[in-house]
Amino acid sequence: MSSILLSEKSITTIKSITNSQYLDVIGLVIVLVGSISLGYHNTEVSLSFLSQTYIFPLGIFSIINVGFSMISTRLVTKKNNIGNFIGTLNTGLSGVIDYLLGNIAAILTYPISFFGNYFAFRIWKEKRILNSIDGIFYRNLFFGMALSLILNYIGFKYLSDKPIDWALFFAIAVPAGISFGGTFNNSRMYPDNWIMWQTYNLSKIVQSVMIMNIANVIKYLFYLINAMLGYVTWKDDKKNEITLTS
Numbered sequence: 162m163s164s165i166l167l168s169e170k171s172i173t174t175i176k177s178i179t180n181s182q183y184l185d186v187i188g189l190v191i192v193l194v195g196s197i198s199l200g201y202h203n204t205e206v207s208l209s210f211l212s213q214t215y216i217f218p219l220g221i222f223s224i225i226n227v228g229f230s231m232i233s234t235r236l237v238t239k240k241n242n243i244g245n246f247i248g249t250l251n252t253g254l255s256g257v258i259d260y261l262l263g264n265i266a267a268i269l270t271y272p273i274s275f276f277g278n279y280f281a282f283r284i285w286k287e288k289r290i291l292n293s294i295d296g297i298f299y300r301n302l303f304f305g306m307a308l309s310l311i312l313n314y315i316g317f318k319y320l321s322d323k324p325i326d327w328a329l330f331f332a333i334a335v336p337a338g339i340s341f342g343g344t345f346n347n348s349r350m351y352p353d354n355w356i357m358w359q360t361y362n363l364s365k366i367v368q369s370v371m372i373m374n375i376a377n378v379i380k381y382l383f384y385l386i387n388a389m390l391g392y393v394t395w396k397d398d399k400k401n402e403i404t405l406t407s
Contacts, residue, residue, distance in 0.1 A: 172397050179387075179394040185235045188383050192231055195379040196224045206261055219261055226254045227380045234384060237347070238391045240289060240405055245282035245347070252278060262372045263329070266316020270309060270337050277344035284348040289405035291398055292349045302357070305341030309334050332371050336364040352395035358388040 167175070178184055196202060204220030229251040236244025256271030264270075313334040317325045339361040346354045362385040369377035 167393065172393060175390055176394045176397060179390040180239050184387075184390075185232070188231045188235060188387070189228060191383055192227050192380055193224065196220075196227070196375065199375050201375045208261075217261065219258065222254065223258050223374065223377070226251060226258055227377065230255065231380065231383070234387060238387055238394075240350075242282060242285040242289075245278055245285055249275060249278040249282055262374055264333050264372075265321045266313040266333065268320070269312040269316050270341075273308065273312070273341055274344060277341065277347070281344065281348040285350075289350060291395060291403070291405070292351050293399070294351060294353050297349065298346055298351055298353070301345035302339075302342035305343075305345055306335075306338030309338035309341055313337065329371065332364075332368045336361055336368050339364060350395070352392060352399050355388045355392035355395060358391070359385060362388060 202220045202224055204218075204223070206217050206219045208215045208217050229247055233244045233248035233251060236242075236247065238244075252271055252275040255274075256267045259271070260267040313330060317330050339357055343354055343357045343361055346357070362381045365381045366378055366385075369375075369381065
């Protein structure tokens, strides 16, 4: 979707929705009500440690994780650097949850996301300039995908005692690769990076269905809409050379 095809009135409306606090609340309500109504908060997993078995309330922690992730994404969409800070801290919880849901390579890939978010946070503290697509944009996408395929292969091949489930491997590795590229590009604030996040959201919906993470399915459906709004908003801000304060 290009802002060129939209009227100025439509763009103004979309930008007001994108930057509103109402959408923040709507996002949280959708995730919380949806997850609880589906009973996802009752999801538990058994963990063994030192010959003892413990019950971990995976559903509750997933919903908490989704809530913080929602807040982080909405703040980043509104170009608020606090979103990058929250996203950095929340990466650890996301990694634990993904690992418990069967993503064996999470212990290798999530540190990359952690440092990517932290790097964006540090850059945004110094400057926030909306950039047009350049060679760095494509380099980051290629590097992110290659890194994800390598790390996930190591995880599935050498950290798991099961044969590689290639369907699950690509369902995890491809979204992670898109995420790496998108996270690396976040520091340079490309409006077109929102197109990559739309692709990522679609792939995460597929992945979340495969591993039955219902809270994430709901979350990424909302993110898909948010990415569309973010693209139009950032594209118009770039066109009008909006100056952003650090």
